[in-house]
Amino acid sequence: DAGVTQSPTHLIKTRGQQVTLRCSPKSGHDTVSWYQQALGQGPQFIFQYYEEEERQRGNFPDRFSGHQFPNYSSELNVNALLLGDSALYLCASSFTGTASTDTQYFGPGTRLTVL
C-alpha cells in the first residue's frame, strides 16, 4: 500500500518565477492538506482540498493556489516566488469520515529553494 507521494523531491527557482508541486494521497484517502515548513519551524497550514474544492485556508496570500483532481491527487501552485517561500512543502492526506479516520499522514515533502 503506497503512502503519500510528492514530486519533485527538490527544486530550485528564482524570484518571480512560478512553481507547481504535486501530491498523490494514500490509498483510500480523499482529502489533501498542504503545509509549509520553514527551516527550524513546525509546519504551517496552507489549505485543504476535498471533493475538488478548497475547503479551508490558512493565513497565506493568494499567490498560493491549488487544485484537486477527480482521483484525489492535488497540486500546489505558487506564483511570483519570494525568497521567503523557500521551505519544505508537505502534503498530508486523510479520509473525511468519522473522527477516528481523519488522521493526517504526511508525504516526504518537496524542498523548494528560491534564489
Added chain:
Amino acid sequence: QKEVEQDPGPLSVPEGAIVSLNCTYSNSAFQYFMWYRQYSRKGPELLMYTYSSGNKEDGRFTAQVDKSSKYISLFIRDSQPSDSATYLCAMRRNSGNTPLVFGKGTRLSVIA
C-alpha cells in the same frame, strides 16, 4: 503568544535513557493531540494520536494529555540512537479534518 509552544532543544541523552518531551498550548478548544517524528529532510511520521485528556501507550512511547493544564507530553523509554529525530507536537480543535497546529519541534539526539 503562539497557540502551541514547544522547546526546540536540542536535547541530547545517552542510549537507554527515558526522554520527556513537552508542549503547552493556549487554546482550550483543542481536543485532538498528536506527536509526529521527523527525520532530517523527511516528512513527519505519526507516532501517537490522543483524544482529550489521559494517557496512551504504544511500545516504548507514552503520550499524556492534561487539558486542565493545557500541557501534553511524550515519554520515550529505553531510548535508542534510531530515536534521534525532531519530535513535533500537533493538535486540532475538533474532528472533520480541521487543520493541525504544530509546535516548532524538539530536536533529540540519543548518543550510543
